[in-house]
Amino acid sequence: MNELTAGFWDAARRHELVVQRCDACGVLRHYPQYLCPQCRSDAWSWTPIEGRGIVYSFTVTHRAFGAAWAERVPYAVATIELDNGIRMLSDLAADDTDDVAIGARVEVWFDDVGDDVTLPRFRLVRPE
Amino acid sequence: MSASSLRDACAIVGVANTAYTRGTEQSTLQLHLEASVGALADAGIAPSEVDAVMPHDLGDRCAEEFMVNLGLTDLTFSSTMHTGGASFGSAVQSACLAVAAGIANVVLIPFGRRGFSEQRVSTSTAKMMPALYSIQEFEKPYGSLVGVQWFAQAAQRHMYEYGTTSEQFGQVAVACRKHANLNPNAVMYSRPMTLEDHQASKMISSPLRMFDCSLESDGAGAVVITSAARARDCAKPPVYISGLGEGHGNPPTSITQKREMTFIEGLHSAGQRAYAMAGVTPADIDCAQLYDGFTWFVLGALEALGFCGKGESGPFVERGCIELGGELPVNTHGGLLSEGHVSGINHAIEAVRQLRREVEPARQVEHCETVLVSNEGDMHEGSVLILHR
Numbered sequence: 001m002n003e004l005t006a007g008f009w010d011a012a013r014r015h016e017l018v019v020q021r022c023d024a025c026g027v028l029r030h031y032p033q034y035l036c037p038q039c040r041s042d043a044w045s046w047t048p049i050e051g052r053g054i055v056y057s058f059t060v061t062h063r064a065f066g067a068a069w070a071e072r073v074p075y076a077v078a079t080i081e082l083d084n085g086i087r088m089l090s091d092l093a094a095d096d097t098d099d100v101a102i103g104a105r106v107e108v109w110f111d112d113v114g115d116d117v118t119l120p121r122f123r124l125v126r127p128e
Numbered sequence: 129m130s131a132s133s134l135r136d137a138c139a140i141v142g143v144a145n146t147a148y149t150r151g152t153e154q155s156t157l158q159l160h161l162e163a164s165v166g167a168l169a170d171a172g173i174a175p176s177e178v179d180a181v182m183p184h185d186l187g188d189r190c191a192e193e194f195m196v197n198l199g200l201t202d203l204t205f206s207s208t209m210h211t212g213g214a215s216f217g218s219a220v221q222s223a224c225l226a227v228a229a230g231i232a233n234v235v236l237i238p239f240g241r242r243g244f245s246e247q248r249v250s251t252s253t254a255k256m257m258p259a260l261y262s263i264q265e266f267e268k269p270y271g272s273l274v275g276v277q278w279f280a281q282a283a284q285r286h287m288y289e290y291g292t293t294s295e296q297f298g299q300v301a302v303a304c305r306k307h308a309n310l311n312p313n314a315v316m317y318s319r320p321m322t323l324e325d326h327q328a329s330k331m332i333s334s335p336l337r338m339f340d341c342s343l344e345s346d347g348a349g350a351v352v353i354t355s356a357a358r359a360r361d362c363a364k365p366p367v368y369i370s371g372l373g374e375g376h377g378n379p380p381t382s383i384t385q386k387r388e389m390t391f392i393e394g395l396h397s398a399g400q401r402a403y404a405m406a407g408v409t410p411a412d413i414d415c416a417q418l419y420d421g422f423t424w425f426v427l428g429a430l431e432a433l434g435f436c437g438k439g440e441s442g443p444f445v446e447r448g449c450i451e452l453g454g455e456l457p458v459n460t461h462g463g464l465l466s467e468g469h470v471s472g473i474n475h476a477i478e479a480v481r482q483l484r485r486e487v488e489p490a491r492q493v494e495h496c497e498t499v500l501v502s503n504e505g506d507m508h509e510g511s512v513l514i515l516h517r
Contacts, residue, residue: 001265012353031385056389057282058281059277059387061271062333063250065251065269065273068271069273077270077271079281079384087384088384089272091271
C-alpha cells in the first residue's frame with residue numbers, strides 16, 4: 001500500500017468499493033495509476049462503484065503455495081468482471097468452490113480480516 | 129537503420145550449457161561461468177574479445193562478475209532485460225542492436241537459475257519482479273500467489289471459449305516428454321510419460337495438473353553473438369539471426385486485466401515483427417522452440433504466432449502436429465516441461481544445434497533450415513527469434 005493506493009483500502013474499511021475515476025475524461029481505472037491512460041490527466045478521484053459482476057475466469061487451487069492458505073485448499077480464485085467493465089481478482093467463499101463457473105453472477109462483501117484491514121471479497125450470488 | 133536492416137546482420141556463433149539437474153553444489157554464478165566458457169570455446173573466440181555482456185535479471189547476475197572471472201578488461205555495452213520469461217529473446221535483440229550499430233563486437237549472454245536449489249516456484253521462493261507490484265497488492269492477498277494460478281485462469285478461459293480439453297494440454301506435455309527421451313541432457317530423459325500419466329497427475333490449480341507445469345531445475349546456458357562478418361571466421365558455421373521482435377502485453381499489470389485473456393498479444397506482435405524482418409511466414413518455419421512455462425503456453429503461442437487460428441491449437445496438438453515427424457515439431461529438446469527450466473535460453477541453444485545438425489540423430493528435424501524461438505513473460509510480453517543456417 002502506498003499514497004496512490006491507500007484510498008482503495010481506506011474505503012474498504014468503510015465497506016465501500018471504489019476505483020479511480022479520471023477528473024478530466026471520466027474513464028474508470030484499476031489497478032491504481034498516477035495518470036489516466038486515456039487522456040494522461042493526473043487529476044482523479046475515488047468513485048464508489050457497484051460490487052456486482054460475473055466470473056470472467058477462475059481456477060480452483062489444490063495446493064497451498066503459502067502457509068496461510070493450507071487450511072483453505074481447495075479454494076477458488078476468480079477474475080471478476082464488474083458490470084462497469086472493471087476487473088478485480090478475488091477468492092470465492094468456501095461454499096462456492098464446487099459451483100464456480102465462467103459467467104456466474106458475483107457480488108462483493110467486506111471481510112474485516114484485522115483491526116485495520118478489510119478485504120473486499122466476492123461470492124456467488126445465490127437465488128433467494 | 130530500419131528494422132529490416134537487422135536481418136542476418138548478426139549470428140549466433142557459440143552455444144553451451146551445463147548439466148540440467150534437480151540439485152547442485154554449484155552457485156548460480158559458477159553455472160553461468162561454466163556455460164560462458166563453453167560457449168566461447170564452441171565459437172572459437174577468445175574471452176578477451178568479448179566486449180559486451182547481458183546479465184540475467186532472474187539469475188541475479190551482474191556484468192562485473194563476468195569481467196573479473198573471464199578477465200575482461202573493459203566492456204563497451206551491457207544491459208539487463210526485466211521482462212521475465214521473455215528476457216532472453218529481448219537480450220538478443222539488444223545485443224544485435226549494439227553489434228549492428230558498431231557499439232559492440234562480441235556479446236556474451238549467459239542465462240539460467242537454480243530453480244530447484246534456490247528459487248522454487250512451488251514454495252514461493254522464486255524472485256518476484258518489481259513489475260508485478262499490482263499483483264503483490266491486489267491479488268496475492270486473495271491467495272493467487274504463483275504463476276500456475278495466474279495462467280490456469282487463461283487456460284480455463286480457453287477451454288470455455290473454444291472447447292479445449294485437459295487432454296489437449298496433455299498432448300503438449302507428452303510431446304515434450306517424448307522429445308526429452310531422445311535427449312540425454314534432459315532432466316526427464318528415460319522417464320516416459322503417457323497421456324494417462326498426465327491425466328492421473330495431481331491437480332495443482334485447475335485445469336493445470338502437475339504435468340502441465342515446467343520443471344524446477346538447476347542449470348545455465350550461454351550464447352555468443354557477433355556480426356555476420358566476424359561470424360564467418362568462427363569455429364563453426366554461423367547461425368544467422370534473420371528476424372527478431374519484442375512485444376509487450378497491455379496492460380502490463382496482471383493477466384486478470386487482459387481484455388482477451390486467451391490471446392498472448394505481446395508474443396503475437398513480437399512474432400509479426402520477427403516474420404516481417406526475416407521475410408518469412410509461419411509456413412516457412414521447420415520447427416519451433418516455444419517457451420513452455422506451462423502446457424497452456426504452447427497452445428497460446430501456436431495461435432499468437434499464426435501456426436494455427438484462434439481456438440484451433442487444441443485440435444492442432446491432438447493431431448500430433450507438434451511431435452517430431454509432424455507438421456511443426458515443437459520443443460525437440462523437451463522444453464521447460466521436460467528438458468529443464470533454463471529461462472528459455474535452452475530453446476535457442478536447441479535451435480542452433482538443430483540448424484548445425486548437432487543433436488542426436490533421432491531428434492534431428494529433417495531439412496531443418498529455419499527455426500523459430502519464442503520466449504514469454506508473466507504479463508503476455510514476448511520475444512521471438514527466427515534463426516537460419
